[in-house]
Amino acid sequence: MTTEAIPQLEGHSDAALEKAFGALIEEVRTSAAKLENAGAHEAFRLEWLGRRQGRLKAISDAWLKSAPAEAKKSIGQRFNQLKEQIDLALASESSVDANALLAERLDITLPGTHCGVGIEHPLIRTMNEMVGVFQALGYSVGVGPEVETDYYNFESLNFPPNHPARDTQDTLVVAHQDKKPLRDRLLMRTHTSPVQIRTMEQQPPPLRIVIPGKVHRNDESDATHSPIFHQIEGLCVDTNITFSDLKGTLDHAMKAFFGSSVKTRFFPSFFPFTEPSADVQISCIFCGGKGCRKCKHSGWIELLGCGMVDPNVFGFVQQKQPGYDPKKISGFAFGMGVERIAMMKYGVSDIGQFYSGDVRFLGQFA
Numbered sequence: 001m002t003t004e005a006i007p008q009l010e011g012h013s014d015a016a017l018e019k020a021f022g023a024l025i026e027e028v029r030t031s032a033a034k035l036e037n038a039g040a041h042e043a044f045r046l047e048w049l050g051r052r053q054g055r056l057k058a059i060s061d062a063w064l065k066s067a068p069a070e071a072k073k074s075i076g077q078r079f080n081q082l083k084e085q086i087d088l089a090l091a092s093e094s095s096v097d098a099n100a101l102l103a104e105r106l107d108i109t110l111p112g113t114h115c116g117v118g119i120e121h122p123l124i125r126t127m128n129e130m131v132g133v134f135q136a137l138g139y140s141v142g143v144g145p146e147v148e149t150d151y152y153n154f155e156s157l158n159f160p161p162n163h164p165a166r167d168t169q170d171t172l173v174v175a176h177q178d179k180k181p182l183r184d185r186l187l188m189r190t191h192t193s194p195v196q197i198r199t200m201e202q203q204p205p206p207l208r209i210v211i212p213g214k215v216h217r218n219d220e221s222d223a224t225h226s227p228i229f230h231q232i233e234g235l236c237v238d239t240n241i242t243f244s245d246l247k248g249t250l251d252h253a254m255k256a257f258f259g260s261s262v263k264t265r266f267f268p269s270f271f272p273f274t275e276p277s278a279d280v281q282i283s284c285i286f287c288g289g290k291g292c293r294k295c296k297h298s299g300w301i302e303l304l305g306c307g308m309v310d311p312n313v314f315g316f317v318q319q320k321q322p323g324y325d326p327k328k329i330s331g332f333a334f335g336m337g338v339e340r341i342a343m344m345k346y347g348v349s350d351i352g353q354f355y356s357g358d359v360r361f362l363g364q365f366a
C-alpha cells in the first residue's frame with residue numbers, strides 16, 4: 001500500500017474531512033465484519049496498521065503531516081477516530097480467533113505439566129524429628145533472637161569477660177558499639193544456650209524446654225564445618241533433678257531417634273554453664289559398635305554436650321526470677337548440632353550439600 005492508494009483530500013473544510021474519513025471508517029466496518037479466520041484477521045491488521053506500508057501510516061503521511069496548521073487539530077481527531085475503529089475491529093476479532101485457535105491446538109493426548117510437591121529440607125526434618133522426641137516427653141519448644149547481647153550469649157552463661165572459653169566461640173559482632181557497656185554489645189549468637197536464660201527469666205520453675213535454632217561462628221568452611229549452622233538446646237529444671245535424669249533422658253532420646261539398639265556413654269567434659277559437664281557418645285550406627293572408618297575404629301561417635309546447670313547460671317537468672325534458687329532446685333541441659341546428626345543419619349559426607357539448594361541432592365529426601 002502506498003500513498004497513491006490514498007485519495008486526494010478535497011480541501012480542509014469540515015465537510016470535506018467528514019466525507020473523506022467517513023468513507024474510510026465505513027470501509028473499516030464492512031471489512032471487519034467479513035473477517036472469518038486468523039489469516040484474514042492478520043491481513044486486515046497489516047493492511048491498516050502495517051508499520052511501513054499500512055494505510056494508516058499512508059494517511060498520516062498524506063493528510064496529516066502536510067496539512068495547514070489550522071486544520072491539523074481537526075484532522076488529528078478524525079484520524080484518532082479511524083484508528084479506534086480499527087483497534088475495535090481487531091479486539092473483537094482477536095478473542096474469537098484466540099478461542100478458535102485454542103480449539104484447534106488443544107491436544108488432550110499430551111502429558112500434563114508436572115508440578116513437583118515440595119518436601120521438608122533434611123535439616124528442618126531432622127530438627128522437627130528431634131524436637132518431636134522431646135515433645136513426647138513433655139518438653140515445650142522455645143525460640144530466641146539470633147542477634148544476641150554479650151550478656152545472654154556469654155556472661156549469664158558463666159563465661160566472664162576475657163575468659164578463655166570465649167575463644168572457642170568467636171563470632172561476628174555488630175560494629176560501632178564501643179560506647180556501650182560490654183554486656184549490652186550485640187553479636188551473632190554462637191549457640192542456642194542464651195535462650196535457656198531468656199526462658200528461665202520469663203518462666204518460674206519447673207521448666208522443660210527444647211530450643212531449635214540457627215547459630216554463627218568464626219569457623220572456616222570445610223566438609224564438616226560451616227560458619228552458620230543449627231543447634232537444638234534442651235533444659236530441664238525442677239526439684240531433685242539429678243545426673244541420672246539427664247542420662248536416662250538422653251539415652252531414651254538417642255534410642256528414639258537412631259533406633260533402640262543404640263547405646264550411649266558419657267565422658268567428662270567442660271562447659272562454663274554446666275557442672276559437672278559431659279560429652280555424650282553413641283555406639284556407631286554404621287557398624288553397631290564393632291569399629292569402622294566412620295567411627296575411626298572406636299565403635300563410638302561423639303554427638304552432643306550436656307551437664308548439670310551450674311549454680312552460677314541460676315544466680316544470674318535469680319536477678320529476674322527468684323524461683324531459681326540453686327538450694328531448692330536443680331536442672332540439666334544439653335546441646336547438639338543438627339547438621340552433625342543429619343549427616344550421620346542420612347550418610348551425608350559434605351555439610352555444604354545442605355546449603356547448596358541442589359534439587360538433585362534434596363530430591364533424595366522426598
Ligand code: DAH
Nearest residue numbers: 191193305306307333334335
Ligand atoms: N552450647 C554448647 C556449644 O555450643 C553446647 C552445649 C553443651 C549446650 C552443654 C548445653 C550443654 O546446654 O549443657 O558448644
